[in-house]
Amino acid sequence: MCGIVGIVAKSYVNQTIFDALTVLQHRGQDAAGMVTCEGNKFFLRKDNGLVNEVFRTRHMKRLVGNVGIGHVRYPTAGSSSSAEAQPFYVNSPYGIALAHNGNLTNAEELADKMFRADLRHINTTSDSEVLLNVVAHELQRQGKLKPQAEDMFEAVRRVHERCKGGYAAVAMITGYGMLAFRDPNGIRPLTYGKRETEQGTEYMVASESVALDISGFERVRDIEPGEAIYIDMDGNVSTQQCAEGTQLAPCLFEYVYLARPDSIIDDVHVHNSRMRMGKKLAEKVLRERPDHDIDVIIPIPDTSRTSAMEMAKDLGVMFREGFIKNRYIGRTFIMPGQTQRKKSVRRKLNPIGMEFKDKVVMLVDDSIVRGTTSSQIVEMARDAGAKKVYFASAAPAVKFPNVYGIDMPAAEELIAHGRTDDEVGEEIGCDWMIYQDLDDLKASVTEGNENITAFDTCVFDGQYVAGDIDASYLERLSQARNDDAKGSDDKKVKSNKSSNLCSEID
Ligand SMILES: O=P(O)(O)OC[C@H]1O[C@H](OP(=O)(O)OP(=O)(O)O)[C@H](O)[C@@H]1O
Numbered sequence: 001m002c003g004i005v006g007i008v009a010k011s012y013v014n015q016t017i018f019d020a021l022t023v024l025q026h027r028g029q030d031a032a033g034m035v036t037c038e039g040n041k042f043f044l045r046k047d048n049g050l051v052n053e054v055f056r057t058r059h060m061k062r063l064v065g066n067v068g069i070g071h072v073r074y075p076t077a078g079s080s081s082s083a084e085a086q087p088f089y090v091n092s093p094y095g096i097a098l099a100h101n102g103n104l105t106n107a108e109e110l111a112d113k114m115f116r117a118d119l120r121h122i123n124t125t126s127d128s129e130v131l132l133n134v135v136a137h138e139l140q141r142q143g144k145l146k147p148q149a150e151d152m153f154e155a156v157r158r159v160h161e162r163c164k165g166g167y168a169a170v171a172m173i174t175g176y177g178m179l180a181f182r183d184p185n186g187i188r189p190l191t192y193g194k195r196e197t198e199q200g201t202e203y204m205v206a207s208e209s210v211a212l213d214i215s216g217f218e219r220v221r222d223i224e225p226g227e228a229i230y231i232d233m234d235g236n237v238s239t240q241q242c243a244e245g246t247q248l249a250p251c252l253f254e255y256v257y258l259a260r261p262d263s264i265i266d267d268v269h270v271h272n273s274r275m276r277m278g279k280k281l282a283e284k285v286l287r288e289r290p291d292h293d294i295d296v297i298i299p300i301p302d303t304s305r306t307s308a309m310e311m312a313k314d315l316g317v318m319f320r321e322g323f324i325k326n327r328y329i330g331r332t333f334i335m336p337g338q339t340q341r342k343k344s345v346r347r348k349l350n351p352i353g354m355e356f357k358d359k360v361v362m363l364v365d366d367s368i369v370r371g372t373t374s375s376q377i378v379e380m381a382r383d384a385g386a387k388k389v390y391f392a393s394a395a396p397a398v399k400f401p402n403v404y405g406i407d408m409p410a411a412e413e414l415i416a417h418g419r420t421d422d423e424v425g426e427e428i429g430c431d432w433m434i435y436q437d438l439d440d441l442k443a444s445v446t447e448g449n450e451n452i453t454a455f456d457t458c459v460f461d462g463q464y465v466a467g468d469i470d471a472s473y474l475e476r477l478s479q480a481r482n483d484d485a486k487g488s489d490d491k492k493v494k495s496n497k498s499s500n501l502c503s504e505i506d
């Protein structure tokens with residue numbers, strides 16, 4: 001769930017891309033990057049770190065041009081080396097840079113075929129570099145000196161035929177324009193908007209609408225599953241459906257956790273969907289224990305706040321902030337290693353004793369994944385004097401790996417894998433464990449847009465919506481990317497500094 005952005009404007013885009021990346025930071029904290037284009041020259045800056053660490057004034061000054069793309073990364077493939085920070089660049093044909101959110105599930109086969117048949121070299125283990133090379137190869141096959149919108153769409157059509165998995169991507173083609181597309185199931189989000197200026201209309205595509213809001217772009221609509229949008233350097237916009245048999249099956253976890261609440265994804269206000277999750281959870285509490293003895297509902301900041309507040313209202317129970325979040329610590333779930341994640345929970349959240357003392361507290365989180373947060377939080381609540389500690393999750397139990405752009409590669413690392421709800425409760429040490437039902441979670445989203453008839457629900461039910469996953473794939477993924485494997489890989493690539501072909505700014 002990286003964040004991507006692309007802009008075709010009438011004046012320099014560097015500051016607007018920077019601003020957009022800062023509001024997409026919650027989608028990736030490992031690395032950030034930006035490519036701008038002026039005339040037929042690209043300017044690239046990317047590195048590991050947060051947006052405001054990667055782009056210093058000296059970099060910003062050199063990121064010139066009216067067109068550009070940007071990326072914040074949360075690795076789901078390859079390593080977390082700076083060499084795999086995005087955007088990626090390839091010099092032929094035309095000079096193309098690409099930023100990708102998602103995960104290709106056939107990246108290995110594609111890379112192999114690319115070497116043997118397309119005679120293309122892939123320099124990293126990133127699936128995004130593979131995606132870029134597929135796009136490049138398919139554009140090359142059009143064989144046009146001056147490619148037009150229809151050539152772009154033809155290339156995207158072939159990309160959809162070749163690539164499997166989840167992908168929303170934005171590419172910049174030197175001297176010609178910007179191309180963005182979304183996979184045929186619409187697993188990862190992609191939206192676009194426009195802004196009127198005295199010089200003419202400017203366009204932005206982004207993972208989430210919040211990026212449009214903060215720079216004064218008006219949201220036009222989401223890119224449809226399988227659809228592509230091409231905006232040439234003069235700002236002429238074309239869109240086209242480039243895949244057959246598409247369906248809108250967005251990732252449910254975007255609504256639960258990944259996206260910002262102030263974003264609209266596939267016409268659903270994320271904030272509203274989280275409020276509905278809270279309402280439905282309250283209904284379940286009342287169904288299971290009509291005479292519950294909850295004194296206070298306490299959210300686990302940040303993401304669960306919206307659901308917890310609504311839940312408290314419907315239960316007629318007090319809502320209190322019992323944990324104070326250190327605003328200088330980022331999201332713990334998307335940190336790269338379990339040791340770091342574990343340490344960060346304690347540094348991030350500190351209880352206010354009086355909110356717990358002698359009370360029956362119901363802690364509410366949006367989801368429980370590895371159980372890193374919940375186990376420590378329950379202990380903190382008890383240490384602070386709670387009489388009983390109940391725990392509610394606004395999402396159902398997360399039991400299966402994700403393969404479409406969320407780094408949950410190994411079932412054994414998920415606390416609910418192979419455990420009943422009550423067993424998870426025991427494991428995290430609470431007195432009552434209550435999970436949202438999957439149908440209620442789906443309804444929380446579809447009540448905002450009835451046209452969404454399917455979802456990527458894989459982490460909850462092991463159903464892989466792109467139909468591309470078997471047990472041996474999951475086994476290989478787990479071996480390659482479980483926490484132990486990643487630890488050793490990251491050590492190996494530590495000194496593998498990025499080597500880019502376009503003007504890289506250091
Ligand atoms: O069971 P776990 O493996 O701990 O993962 C789940 C937790 O991680 C996330 O919080 P995070 O700190 O990433 O972000 P937030 O501040 O947006 O809630 C999520 O909101 C849960 O609190």
Ligand SMILES: NC(=O)CC[C@H](N)C(=O)O
Nearest residue numbers: 001002075076077101102
């Ligand atoms: N989270 C994502 O969208 C990751 C994109 C890509 N698979 C990478 O690892 O860089």
Ligand SMILES: [Mg+2]
Nearest residue numbers: 300301302303
């Ligand atoms: Mg959280």
